[in-house]
Structures are given as C-alpha cells and as structure tokens.
Amino acid sequence: MSIFGGHRVFQGFAGERGTPGRTIFPRDILASMGPRVERIDHIQIAAPEGCEAAAREFYGGILGMAEIEKPPALRARGGCWFQCGGQQVHIGVERDFRPAKKAHPAFVVADLDELRQALRARQIAVVDDFEMAPARRFYAEDPWGNRLEFVNGPT
DSSP, X not given: XXXXXXXXXXXXXXTOOOOTTOOOOHHHHHHHTOOSOOOOOEEEEEEOTTOHHHHIIIIIIITOOEEEOOOGGGGGGOOXXXXXXXXXXXXXXXXXXXXXXXOOOEEEESOHHHHHHXXXXXXXXXXXXXXXXXXXXXXXXXXXXXXXXXXXXXX
C-alpha cells in the first residue's frame, strides 16, 4: 500500500512486482477484496393498485411460481410475493404506476416452447429474440405491460 491523496492505494499482492506507471482504479481495490454481493434475494416488479388477482393468475397460474406470504407489516401496501427458484419475485403496488419497457428481469424456463404456447393461448404477445444465438429467448409483457425476458434453461 502507498498513500495517494490521503488514501491508501493497493499496489498488488505480496510477492508481486508492481508495474511502473500503472494506475490503480477503485474497482481494482474492490476486486482484490473479493465479492461484496453474494446473490440476488428478490426482484420487485411494479404494478398498479388492485393488481393482486392478475398477479396470481399470471405469475402463479401461467408461470408456475408459488405464492409466498408477505410479512404482516407489509400486507397493507398491497401486491403479492412469489418464490422463483432460490429468489423471490415481489409484485409491488406503485401509485403512479408506469410499466417498465426497457428494464426487465430474465427468467430461466425449463421448456421455452411450452411457455410460449401457454402465453399465446392467452393472447399474450411473444417477441422472439435471435440476437444471442444459440441461446434461445423471447420477451413478453405481464398484465400491466412490464417487459419480461424468458430464456431457455440448460438441456
């Protein structure tokens, strides 16, 4: 370590030779400390007031996520929560709701074709995306117009 502007600057691990003139960036310091974020616990998807029935039908009925109980202190806020693998999907009520058209979660699906058919059977538009071939994926919207991505799981 050396002192630069009153801050310690990482100069490499013991036994490493520094590179003369090499600039040390804060990201290098953080990388040397190991991972800071371990995983995603949950995502929150905004929805309008009164969304619960549609959320249960879409996220529970169509996508097959199990609904989980919200903590009592949060129930009055509306919305509902679902389990998705090791993470949770929280459908949260937003008073001045506007659907997310760019930002989106990506869900891994065991059978992409089966989900595509299930969505289309309910007149939910599906937009295939072939830009990252050979990965298979498509986009759809939830009942309130939020963009969702679905990707094929490992075969």
